[in-house]
Amino acid sequence: MTKKSTLLTGAHFLNGDVACAEGAIAAGCRFFAGYPITPATEIAEHLSERMPEFGGIYIQMEDEIASIAAVIGASYTGLKAMTATSGPGFSLMQENIGLGAMTETPCVIVDIMRGGPSTGQPTLPGQQDVMQAKWGSHGDYGIIALTPSSVQEMFDLTIEAFNLSETYRVPTLLMGDEIVAHMWEKVVIPPASQLRIVNRKKPLVPPEKYGPFIPDDDLVPPMACFGEGYRFHATGLTHDEHGYPRTQSSKDQSELVTRLCGKISKNADEIIKVEELMLGDADIVVVAYGIVARSALSAVRKAREAGIKAGLLRLITLWPFPEKYVAKAAKQAKALVVAEMNCGQMVREVERAAKETPVVFLSKLGEEPHTPREILEVIRGNV
Amino acid sequence: MAQETVHPFSKYLRSAMIPHIWCAGCGNGIVLNCFVQALDDLQEDLDKVVVVSGIGCIGRTAGYVNADSFHTTHGRPIAFATGVKLANPELEVVIISGDGDLFAIGGNHFIHAARRNIGIKVICANNFNYGMTGGQQGPTTPLEALTTTTPYGNIEHPFNLVHLAAASGATYVARWTTLHLRRLTQSIERMLEKEGFCFIEVISPCPEIYGRYNKMRSGLEMMEWFKRASVVDNFYDPSKAEITPEKIVVGEFVNIEKASYEKLLHEKIAQINEEKVEW
Numbered sequence: 001m002t003k004k005s006t007l008l009t010g011a012h013f014l015n016g017d018v019a020c021a022e023g024a025i026a027a028g029c030r031f032f033a034g035y036p037i038t039p040a041t042e043i044a045e046h047l048s049e050r051m052p053e054f055g056g057i058y059i060q061m062e063d064e065i066a067s068i069a070a071v072i073g074a075s076y077t078g079l080k081a082m083t084a085t086s087g088p089g090f091s092l093m094q095e096n097i098g099l100g101a102m103t104e105t106p107c108v109i110v111d112i113m114r115g116g117p118s119t120g121q122p123t124l125p126g127q128q129d130v131m132q133a134k135w136g137s138h139g140d141y142g143i144i145a146l147t148p149s150s151v152q153e154m155f156d157l158t159i160e161a162f163n164l165s166e167t168y169r170v171p172t173l174l175m176g177d178e179i180v181a182h183m184w185e186k187v188v189i190p191p192a193s194q195l196r197i198v199n200r201k202k203p204l205v206p207p208e209k210y211g212p213f214i215p216d217d218d219l220v221p222p223m224a225c226f227g228e229g230y231r232f233h234a235t236g237l238t239h240d241e242h243g244y245p246r247t248q249s250s251k252d253q254s255e256l257v258t259r260l261c262g263k264i265s266k267n268a269d270e271i272i273k274v275e276e277l278m279l280g281d282a283d284i285v286v287v288a289y290g291i292v293a294r295s296a297l298s299a300v301r302k303a304r305e306a307g308i309k310a311g312l313l314r315l316i317t318l319w320p321f322p323e324k325y326v327a328k329a330a331k332q333a334k335a336l337v338v339a340e341m342n343c344g345q346m347v348r349e350v351e352r353a354a355k356e357t358p359v360v361f362l363s364k365l366g367e368e369p370h371t372p373r374e375i376l377e378v379i380r381g382n383v
Numbered sequence: 384m385a386q387e388t389v390h391p392f393s394k395y396l397r398s399a400m401i402p403h404i405w406c407a408g409c410g411n412g413i414v415l416n417c418f419v420q421a422l423d424d425l426q427e428d429l430d431k432v433v434v435v436s437g438i439g440c441i442g443r444t445a446g447y448v449n450a451d452s453f454h455t456t457h458g459r460p461i462a463f464a465t466g467v468k469l470a471n472p473e474l475e476v477v478i479i480s481g482d483g484d485l486f487a488i489g490g491n492h493f494i495h496a497a498r499r500n501i502g503i504k505v506i507c508a509n510n511f512n513y514g515m516t517g518g519q520q521g522p523t524t525p526l527e528a529l530t531t532t533t534p535y536g537n538i539e540h541p542f543n544l545v546h547l548a549a550a551s552g553a554t555y556v557a558r559w560t561t562l563h564l565r566r567l568t569q570s571i572e573r574m575l576e577k578e579g580f581c582f583i584e585v586i587s588p589c590p591e592i593y594g595r596y597n598k599m600r601s602g603l604e605m606m607e608w609f610k611r612a613s614v615v616d617n618f619y620d621p622s623k624a625e626i627t628p629e630k631i632v633v634g635e636f637v638n639i640e641k642a643s644y645e646k647l648l649h650e651k652i653a654q655i656n657e658e659k660v661e662w
Contacts, residue, residue, distance in 0.1 A: 005656070031470055052652045057469045062495040066462035069455065069492075073435075073466025076453060077474070081466065099456050226451040226467060227474050229430040233397070233446050235454035244400055245446065245454075 005053045009191045016154040016181040017042035017084075020110060020174065021050060022189065023158030024082050028197055029108070030056035031074035031081035033067040035089060038122040039178040040112040043084040064089035068096040068109065075107045076234065078225035080162055084110035087129055088119060090136070097171050098137030101260060103234045104169035104213065104221065106200050108161045111173060112181040113290075113341075115366065124367050125178035127290055127341040131348075133173050134319045140257050142264025144271060145173040145319040147289045151185035157316070163198035164271060168263055169220050175318060177341070179291040179369065207231060211241040213256075219263035268320040275314040276325070278304060282311030284379050285329045286337045287350050289315040292369045296339055299375035310379050318346065326353035335360055335382040339370045358382075395419040395429070400446045408594075408602025410561035410587030411441045414508050417564060418479065419448070421571035432475045433467055435460040437484035440515045441508040441587075444479040458488030461496045464503045472502070472645040475575060482509040482523040486542055490522070497551035500579040502643040506571065507544060507582070510589035518592035525626065529596040544584045545621040549637045554579035556621060556637035560586040560609040563633060570635065579643040586613075586631060 007026050014022070021043045024032070032051055034044040044060065051058040057074070061067040067083045074081040085093065090111045100107055115121030116128045129136075133145040144164050146157045158174055165172035201222040203210050212232040215221045221241075224230035233243040238253045246252035264271070275293075278300060279285060288296035293314040303310035313329050315322055326349075330336055336354050338347040339362040347361045362378050364370045396419070405411045422432065429450045436445035438457035445452035455463045460478045468476045478485075485493055485507050496503060512530050513519040519532040523544065527536040548556045555577050559567040567585060574581040588594065588605030599605045609631065617634040624632040 031466065033466065052655045055652055055656070057648070059465070059469060061462065061465070062491050065459065066465070066492055066495070069459040069462035070466035070469075073453070073463040074470040075466075077433075077467045077470035079470045081470075095456055096459065099459075103453075226433050227431060227471050231429065231450055233400075233452045233454070235446065236456055237454065242399065244397075245443075 007192050008189050011186060011188050013184055014151055014187045015042065015184050016148070016151045016176060017112070018046045019151045019154040019187050020084070020158045020176070021046035023155040024108070024162070025050055025054060026189065026192070026195055027080065027159040027162035028199070029080045029082050029162060030054065031071065031079040032057070032083065033059050033061050033070040033074070033081070034083050034085065035061055035064050035067050037086045037089045039114055039181050040084045040086050040110060042181070043110060064092040065096065068093040068100070071107045072096060072100050072103070072105045075105045076226055080106070080166070082108040082110065084112065086112050086114050086122070087116045087126070090129055090132065094132070094136040098139060098141065099236045100171035101137065101141035101143060102236050104223070105171060106165040106169050106223070107171050108158070108165055109171055109173050110158070111175050113175060113177045121366070123178065125291060125341060125369065126365070127177060127292065128345070130175060130318055130342070131345045133175055140261055142170060142261045143173065143319055144168065144170055144264060144317070145175050146316060147175045147318050148180050149290055149293045149314065150180065151183060152187050154180055155187050155189065159195060159197070163196065166198045166200045167220070168267065169200065169223060170264060175290070177290050203230065212243045213239065214241045215259060215263070219259050219266060264320055271317060271320060272322045272325070273316040274322050274325045275316060277312040277314065279311035279313060279329055281309050282329070282332070283309040283334045284337060284382055285311045285313055285333045286339060286375060286379065287313045287315065287326065288339045289318060289346070292339050292341060295370050295372050296375050298372035299379060302372060302376050303379045308379060308383055315346070321349045321353070323349065323353035326350055327355070330354035330357035333357055337362060337375065337378050337382065339364070339375055341365065341369055392419050392423065395422060395449055396447055397449045403447060404443055405440060406591040408588060408590040408605070409440065410510065410585070410589070411444065411508055413561040413564065414441065414479065414506065414585050414587060415444055415447060417568045418477070418506065418571055420568045421575060424568070425572055425575060427475060427575070431473060432477065435464045435467070435476065435478045437480040437489060438515070439481035439484050439513070441479060441481045442484060458484055459492065460484070461489060461492040461503065461505065465496060465501050468501055468503050469645055469648065472649065476503045478503060478505045480507060482507055482511070482544070483513045483521040486522045486544065486547070494547070494551040497548060497553045497580045497582070499644040500552055500554065500641055502579055502645055504574050504581045505583070507584050508587040509544065509584050510587045510593060512589060512593040514589050514592045518596065525628070530593070541626070543621070543625045545624050545636050548582040549621040552580065553582045553637060554639050554641050555581035557635045558584040558586070558624065558633050560613055560631065560633060561588060562606055562609045562613065566615070578646065579641050586626070
């Protein structure tokens with residue numbers, strides 16, 4: 001072991017993109033393919049320096065479509081693989097994110113959200129891609145999306161994203177925003193021995209008995225890799241458990257797509273993470289995620305100081321949607337307040353889970369997230 | 384007692400995937416046959432071969448070969464294969480796909496993989512049209528050809544694929560027709576033994592979907608055109624090798640030595656880590 005090829009164990013002052021890149025290294029990622037795009041470029045820049053130090057691969061592809069395709073190829077060849085982009089690139093990747101879901105490819109896609117639609121505001125934050133994260137590729141499929149609120153979480157949740165993608169054989173999305181990506185904060189990187197790192201299940205049967213899509217009880221099939229002698233086939237077409245095309249069979253379509261959705265929805269309790277703050281007796285619950293959750297926490301604290309029973313439900317997992325947590329908070333609260341940097345996306349899911357409890361939506365677009373004062377006013381108005 | 388006869392190439396094919404989907408008179412089976420013959424001649428270790436295809440009739444080839452294989456989204460086999468080759472440079476990564484997949488929707492990936500000189504081997508079955516979707520005009524459709532989307536005759540200039548490949552930096556560029564079985568097989572063998580990005584164009588008959596609109600209703604008639612028009616001329620200038628009704632120049636146009644991307648990458652990684660030891 002040489003000096004450079006070790007984790008940056010210790011406390012550091014980093015920006016979110018660099019923390020994400022270091023999280024990928026720590027998670028065991030050894031393949032990165034990407035294309036420059038603000039505000040995610042620093043992830044690529046940092047990995048172009050760090051990957052070779054670990055014997056890993058960094059390659060700049062010709063576009064984002066190629067980047068995600070190469071990531072899927074590398075994952076099928078046994079490496080943990082990642083790409084990082086922002087809105088326009090995320091849109092270009094959607095078809096192959098569907099391919100990743102269909103071929104059950106463990107991989108991580110980082111989307112540092114900026115203002116959209118189209119080229120939008122490249123250097124400003126947004127939370128406008130969160131529904132695209134769930135529904136961006138055509139067809140039905142399960143997906144996992146996490147959303148960091150701090151530079152520390154850019155590190156921690158990148159590792160978590162790899163662990164989840166390896167566990168469930170599914171593309172996993174890290175939905176950051178321009179502020180968490182570009183701001184500098186203290187990050188504590190534990191020694192490698194203290195990190196929980198998950199690797200995909202390997203087949204326990206010989207090649208002649210192996211089917212690349214024969215699931216275990218958790219609905220996730222063990223994964224062989226190219227070059228290991230299993231000689232298997234995978235396709236974006238609807239396929240059977242051996243990976244052979246079944247384009248005319250209703251039964252195969254139904255079984256496959258149901259399982260692709262089910263392996264995420266049935267394991268949702270294992271996957272979902274939220275942070276519940278001051279919810280015990282809360283009359284007003286703010287639901288927020290990403291950078292907005294930090295303003296929301298400040299607003300909730302100020303409300304408490306003013307004697308208002310406010311609480312914060314911070315979503316860490318966006319998909320699968322933490323509806324049980326929202327339903328629980330809604331049951332006791334008089335109202336929920338959803339603050340997000342878009343024209344109303346996750347609020348739809350919150351409304352669905354909140355049932356009869358009123359949900360107030362607070363939109364913010366442009367340079368800054370909601371100020372604590374803006375959220376506090378809505379809390380006050382709904383007591 | 385009659386012995387069960389086994390085709391000598393059975394071990395190279397996935398019997399569960401056969402019969403194939405291709406029409407009578409299609410050239411794709413010949414491409415597959417020559418590829419498998421080349422694997423057999425070279426005694427390639429099938430555990431170390433990965434076949435990647437995109438979308439289209441020939442795109443089903445990946446599934447027919449009894450090696451690790453992947454059938455990607457439309458146009459993306461080269462980008463996918465780039466990830467495979469870099470993740471494990473020991474693997475022989477072969478792309479077998481069509482002209483529409485590799486040069487229309489996937490054209491950008493082709494020129495950049497050739498420029499980088501990634502060691503993947505590309506076989507393109509060029510049938511002058513989009514066969515699987517019913518015969519639409521594509522990037523190699525000849526001028527004035529009739530297709531289901533050029534009912535008045537094609538007015539787009541076609542790509543000269545060998546010129547494009549050579550200009551983009553490929554280390555090996557050849558063109559054959561499905562009539563040139565022996566030469567195509569030898570050419571695939573030479574390609575498999577080369578370092579860097581390699582390209583073989585195979586002019587392939589599509590009588591059912593393309594030929595029928597262009598006065599070549601049967602596979603035989605299309606093969607007769609190939610026989611009449613093709614001229615073997617190795618090291619012919621690929622920029623002048625445009626396909627016309629009168630002339631199809633075939634042969635090896637480029638065969639040069641150039642360090643592959645994966646070789647340079649791993650040398651660089653080793654160099655960085657050596658310096659690190661001293662540091």
